[in-house]
Amino acid sequence: MNPRKDLITIDALSDEDIRTILESTSAMKDIFTKSVKKVPALKGKSVLTLFYEPSTRTRSSFEVAANRLSADVTTFTVSTSSVVKGESVHDTIDTLMSMKMDYIIVRHKNSGIPAVIARHCKAAVINAGDGAHAHPSQAFLDAFTIKEKYGEVAGKRVVIIGDILHSRVARSTSTILRRLGAEVAYMGPGPLVPQEQYTGIPRFTNWEQVFTWKPDVIYLLRVQNERMDTPFFPRSDYHQAFGVTEERLRRIDDLNLSIMHPGPVNRGVEICDAAMDYRNCLINNQVENGIAARMSILYHLTPQTQNND
């Protein structure tokens, strides 16, 4: 893999980049099985997590990943920083770069912010989710989880269900899966599923279409109420119309399909309680693989901060 400073989108990666990061995700996961869970790969390097949006899973996953590679992790808490006093992103980054950070892991509600930061600094910038644009580390852990379950991604059919319009996960995960030879379809309430002519991805609006398509994996998304200032659909319809109900779970079980979800899960909305204990529910695998994928990503990026001392 050629030296790469940042991870902003899956689109920006070569096939070799994708393959390399996925392959070493497996090696990183092996580290977990040892009694000493830490390797010195990033010893002496400093990692900053800069989350402008609330996050528990992604942030702690990145922090655990960085710790297991022996990096020093600093957490920048936006709510108590000068950002709330109106400081621009550029000025925040200048301040942080004066502290000689090697890796910046950033999440922001605006699409495109991580790219702006990446252009502006020498640290390796990892996009941990920007608006509805991209969430590449999620894409890697999803691809790895499917590969782990089925041996390979190519040829598999994955239907992503829910609020596609607001979902960076849908964009990044569909991109990596298609790059790896899988087929992807979208399903959800009409106003939340972009037209196929824009996405190049088949668009369904009910479960019958989904089952007819014969998917291998049902990938559920959270309904992002916080991004909907005006409702897009009658909320009380969602579970019956688009969720995995107990009846649909039985059909999913009969067909031996897998269920995935990037979390956090809204039980009773996109998924029923029973589905969380379903034998092919891969949600916990995703969480575990997230740490390995993020270790692999950190390991493969090359900050340009070496000569910046």
Next chain:
Amino acid sequence: MTNTYITNATWALTGQKLDLRMGQSGDEPTTIYLDDIPLQGVNGVTDAGEMKIPEGARVIDATGKLLMPALFDLHAKIEIAGCSKRESIYRTGQAALQGGVWGMLVMPTPGFCFDNASTLDSFADAVTQRSAATMIPAGCITEGMQGTQQTPYNTLAARGVSILSDAEHVTDNILMLHRAMKYAAELGLTFAIRGDVPALTHNTYMHPGSTSYKLGLHGTPACAEEIGIETLIRLAQDAGAKLHIQTVSTAEGVAIIRRAKQKGMPGLTAEVALHHLLYTHENVGDYDTTFKTLPPLREQSDCEALLAGVKDGTIDCIVTDHTPCIPFAKKQDFVSAPQGMVALDTYLPAIYTHLIKPGKLTWAEVIKACCVSPAEIATPYDQEEGTPVVAPLLLFDPEVEFCVTESTMNCGTLNTPLLGTTLQGGVTMPLC
């Protein structure tokens, strides 16, 4: 005043060779008409070769160059963040002359909020002192462009205001606008407004399509502009007010205006921004904020419909929609960056290079849309007296080629996609 003699010029509109004497002397008129276009400071037009030029006179040999009326821009913002008002006026005036523009309608901005008499007075003084180009202010429709309380239209009209606009701000309060139109109609004022339904375009950043999907940006539906245009037309018709639709960007928007004109709506005019004829939403690429405009850049089919609208007269004017944005502002992320491009510095060369030379528009269409129609709409003059809008002349050399660089940009900012590209056309103005 010394006369200037222009020899061997080609009149852009007809391709005819002609010689001119410019300047005032004796009782000769200072305005003559060429193809119905009244021209400033011209004394005589003769057939080539017949004019007697006194020895020592100032002569411009215009061989190979086109003579044409200078352009008028009906939509420019001149406020440059971080610059004083006087500096903004000076720089914009210089940029205008470079782009072949003799005058412009200045849209209100927070720093030039034309909602009261004193702002208009101090602006007029500053323009007289600092600007090389004519700058006509568009009075605000509402105080502070807030969309609630109408400005004192009588007072503004007494200061020479003939067009009212809240610039890019479109109000949700149709009742207020309807009443404003009814009141201002009595004063003969024109409303210049963009078609929009703010509730549909709130928190949207570009045209909806494959690019907006890829970038995760909410799309600005074309129907918002179309519903807005239809609403404005119905309101203006009912109120009997003159209406100028600003920056039309959609094919259906053009069709709505065409239908209204065909039905016979007096006082309805429309404009398109040059960038909506040249670029599409795909130019946004990977969050290129240079291409963030309001309304957003749309599809190729929209560009073509807008061009057809210019050709058949549905769209009366092409405008710059000149909007200076300082480099820092455009370096932000796409959501936070302001909308707008600057276009005055490069205006006529860009029109020549990208519209005339490729055969998309003729010189006659450009002169109508960029010189004659906008000046007629913007310049207050008594229709009954028939006092004409007098345009100065410029010489255009189609053979000159130049690269747009920081040093060729006078307007104070660099937010144009033409930066670093090569344009054809050299502008000489003023001629005397």
